[in-house]
Amino acid sequence: MLTRSAVEAVIRSSLAEDAPWGDITSELVIPAEATATATITSREDGVFAGEEVIRTGFTTVDPRLEVTLHMRDGDPITPGTDIATVIGPARPLLTAERTVLNLAQRMSGIATLTARYVAEVEKAVAEVEGANKLPAGTITRTRVADTRKTTPGLRAMEKHAVTCGGGHNHRFGLSDAVMLKDNHLAVLTAGGATVTHALRELRRHMPHTTHMEVEVDRLDQIEDVLAGGVDTIMLDNFALADLISGVAMVDGRAIVEASGGVTLETIGKIASTGVDVISVGALTHSVRALDLGLDIAVRQ
Template structure:
């Protein structure tokens, strides 16, 4: 769940950046007692994310502003869908408009992109079930997850948006899990220690509630990683054939994650290999904002 405190911190920083000494245009051009009602509307199809941002954003700008939301996180938008109605003093309404819309448009873009990736995985699973004459739901759906490739300061909002699109969150940050990548492994084994031994020593130091994920980029690394006690094995930038081989080698001894350069065009093939998780940096690092607009009517 996206906590109001996290949203409020982002909103306050955004408002301070946009109007550090006030809104020169609104303060000079608009009467202090002017009131208005504004409608936030979708201008294209997509998936909505950001109800807490709209609610909190305008409240932070001025508690006198009232917000009525007409959609919820995860709802499908069409062109012309009314997202929210905001009423109250016009100066703070217009001063907060850009900050709030920028965030909600980005979050909705992330939710929309995630939903497309999830749909491709679901389509592949359904095709495999049909081809093998299996009842619907026989095959567990591969999870589509985000990464830490998020905008600094906006991670909580962006990861929440992924869940609105039907995806799942990977670790939130470095404090959440032990995740060893190639650079970690190079340092761990630099003194000549075997990889299984180094991982077992690390396991001894870990809290019992933490999990260990280890990245590999070759099939011949897998057995050593499993011998070291990895809970999750990340197959990084593997070919489809090697993903199939990797899943067979691991054979349920650890969860299997596929990562590296996965696109909307390739995620179906990756899901069909039987991996448990597919992590996609593109869900957050290269999305296009969904087009939303705010139109005002003077009371």
């Protein structure tokens, strides 16, 4: 999903914003022949994401810059961890610094937060196994998934960062799957058709390879939606007791996704209800960037 060309496009767009007519400070202050060595270092605990951003970010500005990565996407980092070294002309190195750090910090923040959500799910599932005296791994781990609540233009990077933290990607965009929410259903049934009939008609015209998901917000909607032939049913903003009832009603006939206001404090309890997927918008829309620093040593 995160291709070099996608990263290059973001880097070029970011540089056009940050240095539309060049980096006048570096051009006026730094001698053209000056070279430097820069080290990107973590200043706090977390999970690193941004390998391709660092590599491509600097070389897009100037291919003479040599980038060596010391960490891989998904690696844990602590204060003082060296993440990458960049060697080459000082001017382009300084020009690229902020853009690269902004992106790598945000991606690492997403990976770090995702890892915390995943850990809460794993803890909850392990507690259920222990309480029922089941061998570890007996219960399928609930997936923690992202949403489309991403920063415009940065979706590929942010969704990649979620996977670096151990999470999973939901659909990438509107072109990837059929996903009907309450407003879609309101329009679809405005002519008097039942939800079941409308979904069956939709399924009849869909390509056989296309996945269909439908959102419900009440238990009494579940049977009609299942009868329409959905692949995934989303239980939106359900109370824990209703999630348990909903999982029992679906009984394996579709993938069950829980969504709506999920937090680190609630995700473990939601996972314990037996849902297959928990989608968390906060992974990308409420994340704090991880603190990474870049220090330069001038080479003579």
